[in-house]
Amino acid sequence: MCGIVGYTGRESVTDQILDSLELLEYRGYDSAGLATLNGQTGKIKLRKCAGRVNDLRGICKKDKKISTCGIGHTRWATHGGVSDENAHPHRCGDVLLVHNGIVENYEELKDHFMLHKELKSQTDTEVVAAVLNRLYQGDPHEAIRKTVQYLKGTFALVIMFADQPDIIYAIRNVSPIVAAYSGNGTMLASDVVALGAAAKQYMVVPEYMIMELHKDEIKLFDLNGKPHQTEFIDIDWDTTRSGKGNYPFYMEKEIMEQPDAMKATIESRVVDGRIDLSADGVPDDVLRDCERVCVVACGTAMHAGLVAKVLVQSKLNMYMDVEYASEFMYEDPVIDDKTLVLAISQSGETIDTLEALKYARRKGAKSIAVINVKGSSIARESDYVMYTAAGPEIAVASTKAYTTQLITLFLLVGRMAKVRGIFDDAAEKEYLKNLLQAPEKMQEVLDQKYDIHKIAREMLDAKDAFMIGRGLDYSILLEGALKLKEVSYIHTEAYASGELKHGTIALITENTPVVAVVTQTKLKDKELSNIREVQSRGASVVLLVKDGFDLADAEYADVFTLPAMADEFMVFPASAALQLLAYYVSMDKGLDVDKPRNLAKVVTVE
Numbered sequence: 001m002c003g004i005v006g007y008t009g010r011e012s013v014t015d016q017i018l019d020s021l022e023l024l025e026y027r028g029y030d031s032a033g034l035a036t037l038n039g040q041t042g043k044i045k046l047r048k049c050a051g052r053v054n055d056l057r058g059i060c061k062k063d064k065k066i067s068t069c070g071i072g073h074t075r076w077a078t079h080g081g082v083s084d085e086n087a088h089p090h091r092c093g094d095v096l097l098v099h100n101g102i103v104e105n106y107e108e109l110k111d112h113f114m115l116h117k118e119l120k121s122q123t124d125t126e127v128v129a130a131v132l133n134r135l136y137q138g139d140p141h142e143a144i145r146k147t148v149q150y151l152k153g154t155f156a157l158v159i160m161f162a163d164q165p166d167i168i169y170a171i172r173n174v175s176p177i178v179a180a181y182s183g184n185g186t187m188l189a190s191d192v193v194a195l196g197a198a199a200k201q202y203m204v205v206p207e208y209m210i211m212e213l214h215k216d217e218i219k220l221f222d223l224n225g226k227p228h229q230t231e232f233i234d235i236d237w238d239t240t241r242s243g244k245g246n247y248p249f250y251m252e253k254e255i256m257e258q259p260d261a262m263k264a265t266i267e268s269r270v271v272d273g274r275i276d277l278s279a280d281g282v283p284d285d286v287l288r289d290c291e292r293v294c295v296v297a298c299g300t301a302m303h304a305g306l307v308a309k310v311l312v313q314s315k316l317n318m319y320m321d322v323e324y325a326s327e328f329m330y331e332d333p334v335i336d337d338k339t340l341v342l343a344i345s346q347s348g349e350t351i352d353t354l355e356a357l358k359y360a361r362r363k364g365a366k367s368i369a370v371i372n373v374k375g376s377s378i379a380r381e382s383d384y385v386m387y388t389a390a391g392p393e394i395a396v397a398s399t400k401a402y403t404t405q406l407i408t409l410f411l412l413v414g415r416m417a418k419v420r421g422i423f424d425d426a427a428e429k430e431y432l433k434n435l436l437q438a439p440e441k442m443q444e445v446l447d448q449k450y451d452i453h454k455i456a457r458e459m460l461d462a463k464d465a466f467m468i469g470r471g472l473d474y475s476i477l478l479e480g481a482l483k484l485k486e487v488s489y490i491h492t493e494a495y496a497s498g499e500l501k502h503g504t505i506a507l508i509t510e511n512t513p514v515v516a517v518v519t520q521t522k523l524k525d526k527e528l529s530n531i532r533e534v535q536s537r538g539a540s541v542v543l544l545v546k547d548g549f550d551l552a553d554a555e556y557a558d559v560f561t562l563p564a565m566a567d568e569f570m571v572f573p574a575s576a577a578l579q580l581l582a583y584y585v586s587m588d589k590g591l592d593v594d595k596p597r598n599l600a601k602v603v604t605v606e
């Protein structure tokens with residue numbers, strides 16, 4: 001969490017940094033700050049405030065003098081509340097510093113270096129700045145090297161020294177930093193999206209290497225001062241796609257981009273009408289020889305894993321676990337060299353997922369990461385990577401990342417079925433034919449967004465809501481409920497509909513909104529009778545139902561008909577409808593859809 005930016009070059013830095021920070025606000029938006037160092041006058045300006053980057057922009061408007069070197073930060077509070085003092089950058093003597101991560105031993109360091117009197121904030125970050133300042137005797141490398149040897153925890157540190165004009169220093173452990181030549185200078189950021197439209201290639205700063213950004217050069221050194229080659233990767237995301245376009249919120253734009261993102265995710269993996277993962281480098285024997293599959297992931301990505309579990313069990317007749325990455329290694333999971341671990345993550349930086357993956361690999365498991373952000377930590381840690389082609393996802397609530405994860409998992413399961421001799425050519429073709437229809441079926445739902453908007457208007461006053469379904473319907477409702485609660489603040493529970501009567505049905509009262517999804521032929525009759533059970537307790541039921549299903553004569557508050565596909569592929573149109581529902585409820589409640597309270601998009605703390 002937290003977003004970091006740095007720029008040194010020939011252009012004015014303030015707007016450049018503010019624009020990039022805005023693109024990083026998805027990583028946290030409790031406070032924002034900016035420090036510039038004027039190479040000619042040696043003057044330092046430090047501006048920071050609780051609130052959004054836009055508030056910081058207001059403060060910076062008064063600044064007249066132009067600087068061409070600076071660092072910025074947008075914060076998700078961990079140590080210390082949301083306040084001006086706790087905002088980054090922190091300045092201690094000659095050191096200006098921004099930080100992403102958590103330094104676990106900051107209290108010990110305070111005592112060890114007797115820093116109590118000089119600290120103005122409650123943050124772990126200011127402690128690091130103070131230690132660095134203590135150890136700084138004019139040699140930045142020596143001070144950085146000595147400082148990081150004291151640190152326990154995760155960190156991306158970006159530093160300016162008052163007497164080192166036009167140079168920015170950076171070092172990291174786990175938390176990401178990428179860098180690029182950009183806009184007549186060089187730039188670093190927590191994420192590629194913030195590197196500026198001029199950047200064509202980027203590099204991932206290796207852990208425990210010191211990076212120096214100069215106006216014309218990016219240099220890397222190990223902790224012994226030995227220079228290292230910098231390796232660059234092409235930026236193949238269209239960074240202009242990171243704008244909102246004509247949409248009021250990124251979330252709507254990203255929902256609408258799904259059919260294209262899904263097509264792009266499929267197309268590179270279909271060769272001569274067959275699923276082909278050779279471009280991903282995933283060998284068939286890994287898919288053939290594993291005896292069990294285990295997903296480690298968090299939040300939405302974990303929900304994508306739950307859909308895959310239903311597929312793996314039904315198509316491959318294989319045992320599969322889906323674990324919260326944050327719980328995984330504390331539960332003594334049964335993992336061995338016959339286990340295939342799938343680490344699913346949009347950002348590729350979620351620390352719980354990263355640590356769970358490392359744990360599984362130590363136990364001998366093979367691993368495939370399903371990732372959206374190229375070169376991210378989880379991608380680098382995994383044996384193989386399948387990238388989703390979602391492009392930049394800025395809204396905190398995941399939408400296109402989820403559906404492209406689903407597409408990728410469907411492709412993986414299809415290939416596994418083939419190499420394990422479960423699919424013959426005809427079965428593979430039929431499976432792929434259905435998958436290829438998913439984008440257009442989703443588009444049909446998106447084309448009816450105004451009908452879903454009408455349904456959303458009926459839910460604005462709800463305090464609690466339920467979402468009920470069975471089998472795959474239940475799996476996607478877990479994600480639908482997460483979407484609704486995180487962006488609308490309506491407490492929403494997804495329930496396996498047959499389970500309600502074992503306790504939770506006590507919460508259903510007159511007019512409780514219940515969203516029911518009915519798309520699975522073999523479960524339809526049971527799902528419909530579960531719906532009647534809640535209706536008899538007064539619930540107001542919105543039904544999302546597969547086209548062609550006979551509803552008998554029951555009455556519903558609203559019915560939305562989902563375009564029909566083979567049952568297991570109904571997750572695609574149904575997900576789109578649930579995403580739109582959450583989006584419109586949030587928008588009509590006047591909430592900040594893209595930046596729900598208390599959240600950050602990239603969760604780099606355990």
Ligand code: M6R
Binds near residue numbers: 298
């Ligand atoms: O970047 P990741 O996919 O690893 O993030 C995991 C979760 O934090 C994430 O999926 C989160 O649940 C969604 N943004 C919620 O919409």
